[in-house]
Amino acid sequence: MKSPDLAVHWGPLRLSNPLVLSSGTHGMGEDGPRLFPPEILGAIVSKTVTVDPREGNPPPRVAETPCGMLNSIGLPNPGIDAYERDVHPRLVSLGVPVIVSIAGFTRDEYRTLAARVDRLESVAGIEVNVSCPNVERGGMVAGASPGETLAVLEAVTGETDRAVVAKLTPNVTDIVEIGQAAMEGGARMLSVINTLVGMSVDVDRRCSNLGVMTGGLSGPAIHPVGLANLWKLAKATGAPVLGGGGVVSAEGALAYLIAGASAVGIGTATFVDPFAPVHILEGIADYLERHEFASVTEVIGSLAETQADLSFPEEAC
């Protein structure tokens, strides 16, 4: 039998496979990913770049949690000038589509960044980070409000014709409302989820295990949350959505695809199991063969849905 076709379409992008390496989980692009061959990826999203260079938050910046971790990295990055000069060429040289992640502290900064990235060569898309929970003035505000999300996306899409992704935060009351606002603002694709706000306390020293009190939770602990967000969003908006959060195995990736994801994000897993992307892709191919699917696109959105009583919210169980 022919080996199954792993190629997917995520909005206007055609990816050789659904696996996308998430923003902020491979350094600045200068040395990560170092432990697995990057060319196996469907695409790679750059560390979020801001207009000015940022050094990030005081340590400790990471803390272990049950089946996951918290981070309060604080968006360190060399700024758009150095990104353009040093980082982008290196990411492009990896030989996979590069999606550039941007975050501004004002709508104007988003506009500036969009215009700068628009000028670069070899950009598969622009991911608008409206969701980083770490920075006081930053993304949190935009991504938590439909109005501000709309405004930011309009600011970005006014400057570029490139494919724009809105990466959403799960730290909101209704992610569907925010996703709809992003699409209205001109986003072509959505991406869920960024990290969940969390906290961890050292009871002996009676202080936070992070240098800045709270951080973002990632890893297998958040998989069910990402999955529910992805499913709701894909169903309600019909937009091409990348689903991610807590993927560590082929089963975890397939769950997102079956629930309607056009592509799958992976990040934290690579810290703990550097070959996770290799095993996940092998596992997906294996699954498709076992279930006699010729292409991964056949499983996308194939979820059997039970009759939900929509008048009875899931929180009220």
Next chain:
Amino acid sequence: MPSPHPIPCRAEILRNEKVAPEVYWLELGLGGHFPPPYPGQFVLLRVLNAWEPFLLRPMSIFAFETSRRGSRMEVLYRVVGRGTRILASRCIGEPLDLIGPLGRGFQAGGGRPRILIGGGMGVAPLVFLASRPEPEDVLILGCRSTSEFPVDFVRERVRVPVRVCTEDGSCGVTGVAPEMAEALAAQCEWKVEVIAGGPPAMLAVVARLCEDRDVPCQVTLEARMACGTGSCLGCAIPTRPPGLYRRACTEGPVFEAREIRWEALP
């Protein structure tokens, strides 16, 4: 010195032996493909082949040897929490996943006599360094008490002169390592190089002594880590000028002492 490219690797536990009340000596068989590490480099150990505990534990390389039958690595660790407690319960013959060798190790010096200063478990990477000694090396080993640190075990492992000091006087001179180092360096009119590992408070004192006398000083620092390979930007060490951070796993764990903003370490 370019660092060897790290690899993920499945090791076999050859020994996991208690050498002091909470201190264990771990020996791992690595097969033939593990890149030979430099002293000062470390590995990340996955204490269980599972998603819980989630993160890998950074441990200095205490010894390393390559033979025709493959490589052997040793680690000396103290049980301080959940991960190291699980590690202590692992048995001979079991597999142990790790990533390494990681980080930037000790840098070759300028030919002055070297004083190596190890405070407690911080001596582990210095023992590896002292396995390739330079002629005038001296190792100062400081700890609270022989009741909580395997002084004799460590002393027998190195081929350089060892001076011991303990806070309770249970072995060697009663006192702390920086005082002993100060006296020794003064005897050489401070024409020395210092290489130190241990608790940050001790390292800060050593760094200060060296900076005042313009003595080159390398320190090895610990930081919370997620990836160990430069990818998460989690292991930030505050360096000069203010506001700047470097990654312990990539630019470190060995740093020039005068680069560090000691007051900003957690």
